[in-house]
Amino acid sequence: MHLTHLKHFLRTSLDSATRGGRRYHVWMGSLTLVMLVGAYAYGVQLRDGLSVTGMTDHVSWGLYISNFTFLVGLAAAAVMLVLPAYVLKDIDFSKAVLIAEGVAVSALVMCLAFVVADLGNPLRAWHLIPGIGLLNWPRSMLAWDVLVLNGYLALNLFVPFYILYAHFRGEEPDKRKYLPFVYLSVFWAVSIHMVTAFLFAGLPARPFWNSSLMGPRFLASAFTAGPAFMIVALWFIRQETDYHIEGSAFTKLAMITTVAAQINLIMLSSEIFKEFYFPTEHSLSAQYLFFGIEGHRGLVAWIWTALLLNVGATVVLTLHPTRRSRKVLIAACVVIFVAIWMEKGMGLVIPGFVPSPLGEIAEYAPTWVELTVTAGIWAMGMFVFTVLVRVALPIELGQLRTPVRGGPG
Amino acid sequence: MSARRACRRLAGALALALAACGRGEGDGSVQLSASFGQSGHGPPELALLASAPVTGRSGPEGHAFDVRLRTPRVTSYPCASCHERPVTAGSRADAEHADVRSVHPSEVAERCETCHAPADPARLTLQTGETASLDEAYRLCAQCHFSQTDAWAGGAHGKRLVGWQGRRVVMSCTECHDPHAPVLSQQIPFRGPTIPRATLEDRR
Amino acid sequence: MSAPRELTFEDVLRYAGAVEAGGGRSHEAPCSASPAETPSTLFDKPVDRRRALRMLFGAAAVGTQAASACAPLGATDEEAEAAILRWEEYFKGNFRLMSDAEKAETIVRLERLAKLRSGRDVTIKATPPQPDVMFGYAFNISKCKGYRSCVEACIDENNLDRGTNMQYIRIFEMEDGEIDFHEASAAFQHEVPAEGHFYVGTQCFQCANPPCVEVCPVGATWQEPDGITVIDYEWCIGCRYCMAACPYWARRFNWSEPTVPPAEINPTQHYLGNRAKPKGVVEKCTFCIQRSREGRLPACVEACPTGARVFGNLLDPASEIRWVLENKRVFRIKEDLGTEPRFWYFTD
Numbered sequence: 005m006h007l008t009h010l011k012h013f014l015r016t017s018l019d020s021a022t023r024g025g026r027r028y029h030v031w032m033g034s035l036t037l038v039m040l041v042g043a044y045a046y047g048v049q050l051r052d053g054l055s056v057t058g059m060t061d062h063v064s065w066g067l068y069i070s071n072f073t074f075l076v077g078l079a080a081a082a083v084m085l086v087l088p089a090y091v092l093k094d095i096d097f098s099k100a101v102l103i104a105e106g107v108a109v110s111a112l113v114m115c116l117a118f119v120v121a122d123l124g125n126p127l128r129a130w131h132l133i134p135g136i137g138l139l140n141w142p143r144s145m146l147a148w149d150v151l152v153l154n155g156y157l158a159l160n161l162f163v164p165f166y167i168l169y170a171h172f173r174g175e176e177p178d179k180r181k182y183l184p185f186v187y188l189s190v191f192w193a194v195s196i197h198m199v200t201a202f203l204f205a206g207l208p209a210r211p212f213w214n215s216s217l218m219g220p221r222f223l224a225s226a227f228t229a230g231p232a233f234m235i236v237a238l239w240f241i242r243q244e245t246d247y248h249i250e251g252s253a254f255t256k257l258a259m260i261t262t263v264a265a266q267i268n269l270i271m272l273s274s275e276i277f278k279e280f281y282f283p284t285e286h287s288l289s290a291q292y293l294f295f296g297i298e299g300h301r302g303l304v305a306w307i308w309t310a311l312l313l314n315v316g317a318t319v320v321l322t323l324h325p326t327r328r329s330r331k332v333l334i335a336a337c338v339v340i341f342v343a344i345w346m347e348k349g350m351g352l353v354i355p356g357f358v359p360s361p362l363g364e365i366a367e368y369a370p371t372w373v374e375l376t377v378t379a380g381i382w383a384m385g386m387f388v389f390t391v392l393v394r395v396a397l398p399i400e401l402g403q404l405r406t407p408v409r410g411g412p413g
Numbered sequence: 414m415s416a417r418r419a420c421r422r423l424a425g426a427l428a429l430a431l432a433a434c435g436r437g438e439g440d441g442s443v444q445l446s447a448s449f450g451q452s453g454h455g456p457p458e459l460a461l462l463a464s465a466p467v468t469g470r471s472g473p474e475g476h477a478f479d480v481r482l483r484t485p486r487v488t489s490y491p492c493a494s495c496h497e498r499p500v501t502a503g504s505r506a507d508a509e510h511a512d513v514r515s516v517h518p519s520e521v522a523e524r525c526e527t528c529h530a531p532a533d534p535a536r537l538t539l540q541t542g543e544t545a546s547l548d549e550a551y552r553l554c555a556q557c558h559f560s561q562t563d564a565w566a567g568g569a570h571g572k573r574l575v576g577w578q579g580r581r582v583v584m585s586c587t588e589c590h591d592p593h594a595p596v597l598s599q600q601i602p603f604r605g606p607t608i609p610r611a612t613l614e615d616r617r
Numbered sequence: 618m619s620a621p622r623e624l625t626f627e628d629v630l631r632y633a634g635a636v637e638a639g640g641g642r643s644h645e646a647p648c649s650a651s652p653a654e655t656p657s658t659l660f661d662k663p664v665d666r667r668r669a670l671r672m673l674f675g676a677a678a679v680g681t682q683a684a685s686a687c688a689p690l691g692a693t694d695e696e697a698e699a700a701i702l703r704w705e706e707y708f709k710g711n712f713r714l715m716s717d718a719e720k721a722e723t724i725v726r727l728e729r730l731a732k733l734r735s736g737r738d739v740t741i742k743a744t745p746p747q748p749d750v751m752f753g754y755a756f757n758i759s760k761c762k763g764y765r766s767c768v769e770a771c772i773d774e775n776n777l778d779r780g781t782n783m784q785y786i787r788i789f790e791m792e793d794g795e796i797d798f799h800e801a802s803a804a805f806q807h808e809v810p811a812e813g814h815f816y817v818g819t820q821c822f823q824c825a826n827p828p829c830v831e832v833c834p835v836g837a838t839w840q841e842p843d844g845i846t847v848i849d850y851e852w853c854i855g856c857r858y859c860m861a862a863c864p865y866w867a868r869r870f871n872w873s874e875p876t877v878p879p880a881e882i883n884p885t886q887h888y889l890g891n892r893a894k895p896k897g898v899v900e901k902c903t904f905c906i907q908r909s910r911e912g913r914l915p916a917c918v919e920a921c922p923t924g925a926r927v928f929g930n931l932l933d934p935a936s937e938i939r940w941v942l943e944n945k946r947v948f949r950i951k952e953d954l955g956t957e958p959r960f961w962y963f964t965d
Contacts, residue, residue, distance in 0.1 A: 456911055
């Protein structure tokens, strides 16, 4: 890989990403605007401290970590496409897989941004770097998470970059060079989500999270929300570009989403049974979540909304006629994506802190700063995703090629 | 209203003199502790404490311990400023000290002469007929409060002073319990927590 | 204070030099480090690459700050000095990995920063643990009357943030007949002790098997050999995982810049204890490490007017804490979690 070639590749990519029709510019412009507003809110947070958020010593994690948890799942779900596309040479998936890796990369960028936004001292993040800092590995699950998330990000940047760069240069990518990393990323994708689940499940202080079902449930919900997002994204790409995605890819993705949603509901019901058949003191968090305790009902409407959306969408997905209707499928995917974001985000993180380990009840509601920063980070994720797709698709379509073999000059 | 507060002030010299008198009885000699000969452990403030070894009791593992002296710190000292001679218990004494009303839960302890030696009003009287200095109030209390005294000697009741390390000096019973009203009173507590927390707006 | 003016690059270099030769300053500010050793260590240390880079970046940072709108129309000498000191602080390592010389350097800087911020001379010590000492604590639930004198003493002693009313200690008012934190309240503000109630105090229990230490991703919190779990306030990144992991809700976070009126600052401080904490870090009870390591009692023990609090060395058979453990029926909270708190409850 020659440096001038690389420069050319990057320049061409940048060129491609910054050109587009009016709708494209409006879309990117709006995202930029939201990001700027988010950056302003983050500036306020940096100046005044996390006291501008709704978090307290009682509920010490809030909207940021909720989004982080959800997005790790979204990133992990890319594996559902990587696995068959690269390893089993599934022809339907092979076209979708670059998009999936784009989803993974943008989700990971958002994850890291949410973690940084949540830090009390983001400038000290270098303390996490082994060698310069001091990473408490292997004892801390958060140290594991830092490693696996960054590793997964590196893998998901490397493999698509290598393939795209080869295609850009009009060459066939060498399987021996990237296939080992594909296998690794398959294993890695499962691990990022299990590790994130363990981050919560490993805390005996919080009985609501201290469940062995946490890891499997995380995977099931991730494999619902991830492919659901993919279906919507691919549908959108098919509408807007010349990139052809096989109809069977949708069918397969819909199947994955459906089965995962069903498994997720089974696990959810088993958790609910355990919490409510014979409620102990450890069930107080679940009681708070679903019914409220002592007049504190902050999440009740939230979780029931999420549950209804989830069940409704799962039913729609399960029935063959509705799933096969493209429009209904898209709607169901949007609904289940939102439902899981609600349930696995705030619905999972906040009740863990209510009541506190000493029985005090303090409720949480995000402030405008948190909402704005969150919107900004989501806009950033969408921005990254759009740029990645904007570069990947023309290369895959053969529209972007290095002009002279051997590169310029 | 307590007797202490009701009484007139007495010169510090008298208090010291009384403390010096107390030296003869009990067993204790006053330790103004630099002379105590403890090793270098423990906070230096301990050296400033006037204390004496506790009579007839030992702490954990049989170790001797000290009790802080009361008399050197007394600024209002009632008895000797009026009573130059021994007094007798009776209606006159009750009338003169009408402001002192003992609300000790035990009826016996509500009578002045149960604890105060009429012959020497500045001293305490024990059931054996022996008298004790105010510095040894614990000996008086120990006559009834067995379990409390055990816990006090062991360290589960009362308060140790200054350090966990070095010479063990504890407070005597009457430092916390007013002998005429030994039950601790109700109070308005210090300010409570702010739940969930004070906000930035609260501070401005 | 001198009038605000533009900061020149020469100024910056001068300050950088002044800080490097910070040993000279240390004579003015009281410092626990040996005065004979500090200046020479600082002077003799060769300017290695990291240090040189730091100085360069430091100069750049101060220049930027002076030029920026944040510092209105330039910075005063003191602001510039503080900025340089903070910059130096930013690059220091984890306390456990510092050499004695580095510890002395950072203490000089922190003491100077405290002076610049509050005008108060503070002494920050780094007293190490004593050999053969393991601290233990016992709390008599028959004795506690709920006065919260301990809370008041703790706030004063440990320089806790007055702005958010931070309190390490929680006193729970419980109804006779059950020990249930979920039914209890810590927010009582009536005359105490209330009829038919008893009081249970909580704070950091200094667990022998602390979950909070386990989870910290950067090793900013650890258990010292004398059993006290401490936090390096400059190493904590503020992720608050430890707060989620503590089963006793013993940790507090500085949601904003902590404020203590200068007149109320307790100037006797410990690096791992009651010194001024920055914004965005976690802090907790350290059994008053600045006192207990000197053989003194924690402020809460000293302040308790009922004698409900017993503190001492668990390894000393003649200690009061050992007497309580051997002669009273004791229990701990959430023993089923295996955290092994070194904080026991007992009754008369």
